[in-house]
Amino acid sequence: MDFTESDDIRQLRDTLRRFVDKEMPRDLVAKWDKENRFPREVFEKLAGLGVLGLTVPEEYGGLGRNIIGTMVVIEELARRSLAVALPYINAACYAGMNIVECGTQQQKEEILPRVVDGSMIFAYGWTEPDVGSDLASMRTRAERRGDTIVVNGAKRFCSGAGVSDYIYALVRTGPEEERYRNLTLLLIPPTQAGVTIEPINGLGLKGFPTTDVTFEDVELPLSSIVGGVEKWNGAWPMVLGSGLDVEKLEVAAMAIGIGQAALDDAWTYAGERQQFGKAIGNYQSVQHKLAEMKTRLHAARLMLYHAASLADRHLPCTGETSMAKLFATEAGKAISLECQTIFGAYGYVKDFDVERYVRDSLALPIIGGSSAIQRNNIYKWMKRQ
Structure with a gap:
């Protein structure tokens, strides 16, 4: 290889x-x-x-x-x-x-x-106040009234809705008990009448604000159905498409980027910060921290790009993408926190970027399918082997 x-x-x-x-x-x-x-x-x-x-x-x-x-x-x-x-x-x-x-x-x-x-730019309108990983329990509803679609419901943690051109929304379009057979994807303009957007003030992920979105009798044309009218009630296979695997890799790539930034800053600081007459990078305890950070980052990067190579070729990669997402996001969080310990008190103040690395890295094992969900995916994948 x-x-x-x-x-x-x-x-x-x-x-x-x-x-x-x-x-x-x-x-x-x-x-x-x-x-x-x-x-x-x-x-x-x-x-x-x-x-x-x-x-x-x-x-x-x-x-x-x-x-x-x-x-x-x-x-x-x-x-x-x-x-x-x-x-x-x-x-x-x-x-x-x-x-x-x-x-x-x-x-x-x-x-x-x-x-x-x-x-x-799209915003993902999938998560709801009471619906996270169980997308088949979607409660936002849409119904067809002639050539018009009417949407009512709410989405949560809809990042970028206020600056996007469309909300890529997954909605319920039939009886709840049918779950997988009555979901539809819609393109909803955030400026459409009946759409209300409210900011959520989160710990990290700043610069592309996340929001709550409410739909109240929002009217859309039939052309808003992703895939056309024949895909009304037919979104579930699209949800399970390769885009879901790539979404896991996107979050893993962010974690690796943050982890690399944290390692770079920790390495520089360890070479500059003087304590007891020498740079702290000369102490074995700090050297071991840096070595562990480097090792985790290297392993995460190998997992990411192996899974990405499979996705690139449209090869089955559900297990590999889940493992990459799980390992990389947990590694990114661990590396950022270790970087903060190397910086000591300075790692806790906003004058140094490490404080932001920690805030951002804490979100990554949660978004795009939590670490618990990835472990579930990996176990189910193992059973099929």
């Missing part, structure tokens, strides 16, 4: 690092975090690199499916700020990949070119 990166991937990573250094300096990133502001002007510059086209076929202006390249972009952006990494995911993956796999021809023609040029 050859684990070396191809020349194209190395060049992509180098391009992203130059972009981050120029357009996402640390002082500006800290401001986005403090203000919880989406830096759209930076996102538009990112689109100019063409990387939003890594999930879009060439016929729509993209570069063709490249899941490994997509993960590289997420990792390198997250290494500096989730305020740009998250909207990249919401555009390239949530909008691009889902519409490629599930959209009608008209939806592809209208949406995919806008994904590539950076003018199209």
Whole structure:
């Protein structure tokens, strides 16, 4: 097995690092975090690199499916700020990949070119106040009244709804007891009459604000059904498509980016911070912490890109993506917390980025399917082997 990166991937990573250094300096990133502001002007510059086209076929202006390249972009952006990494995911993956796999021809023609040029972002409207991992228990309801769809219900933790073009909403379109046979995916504009968006003030993931969304008699045309009218009550197979596997990898890539940033900062600080007449990096206890952080990060990265290579080729990868998501997010959290211990009291104040790494990393084992859900997935996958 050859684990070396191809020349194209190395060049992509180098391009992203130059972009981050120029357009996402640390002082500006800290401001986005403090203000919880989406830096759209930076996102538009990112689109100019063409990387939003890594999930879009060439016929729509993209570069063709490249899941490994997509993960590289997420990792390198997250290494500096989730305020740009998250909207990249919401555009390239949530909008691009889902519409490629599930959209009608008209939806592809209208949406995919806008994904590539950076003018199209989706928010995921799946989680609800009483529904998390059990998506088949969805309670937000939609009904057809002639050529109009009417939606009522609520979504929670709908990140980016206030700055997105559509909420990619999973809704109930029949009796609750039928569960899997009456779910439908809709494209709901956040500006549509009857849509109310309220911010949620979370601990981390700042810069791409998460929200509560309420739908009250929201009226939509039939063209809002993802996949067309024939997919009314037919969303469950789309929910279980390869996009769900890639979503796990997106979160893993963010965790690796944050973990790499934490390790980099801890390494630098250990070489500079003087105690008892020498740099703290000369003490074996600190050296062991750094070695453990490096080892966890290396293992997480191998798991991520192995799973991404399977997803890239449309090969079965449910077990591999769950293992990557579980291991990488728990490793990212552990690395960030270890980085904080190396910084000591300074790791607890906002003058240092490590404080943000900790806040952001704590969310990653939860979003995109919790660690408990991933363990369930892995066990069920093992039983099928």
